[in-house]
Amino acid sequence: MKPDIKICGLKTPEAVDRALKRGATHIGFIFFEKSPRYIEPDLAAKLAEPARGKAKIVAVVVDATNDELDEIVSLLKPDILQLHGNESPEHVLTIKALFGLPVMKVFSVRTADDLKRVEAYVGIADRFLFDAKAPKGSELPGGNGISFDWSLLGWIDESIDYMLSGGLNKNNVADALANTKARGIDVSSGVESAPGVKSVAMIDEFFDAVETADAPVMASGS
């Protein structure tokens, strides 16, 4: 089955256009002010317009207040809220009730312990995203361009719908798909020429790599 592909941290019409043309199923906008990918909600709304009905629009927030969420939701009208902070299961339920949107809950992973609380969100979060835990000194909870040990996902129940992120790029995405049960992949730094600067050429290369990974292997000698 083809994986979902989320291109995250978009800031220009050119990058949105290329992501959509190549078949992105999700496009993400970052509402975390310290990020080089931060975008004002009204600008994100304009950029997202061509994606409506073609790709899911994802609002990425980190422990956002209800007022912040209210502004983002009313301006952007996202399809999904990506909760990239320390939101508790109770808080996720409250956000879902208040905004009526599906939630993708992020787990930042370095060791097996980081996955212990997944169970508490099953039946509450609509989807999970397993991302690499930020390295010491980074101010960003995501978008750090580093991977984690994917074998840690081995115990995740097959029924759990998750996307994988963290340092994915054209060179490792095929391995990521082959070695995990991820139903979707999410990339940011791996399609950037500098922090926050998306490269349409790198977006192309990333999709090329996914398509190659997805292509059926031809029988040899016949």
Ligand SMILES: O=C(O)c1ccccc1NCC(=O)[C@H](O)[C@H](O)COP(=O)(O)O
């Ligand atoms: O990308 C950011 O700057 C960011 C900041 C704060 C919270 C989340 C952020 N990114 C969320 C994403 O979904 C990224 O795509 C994910 O972390 C993977 O990033 P990368 O390792 O750079 O591909």
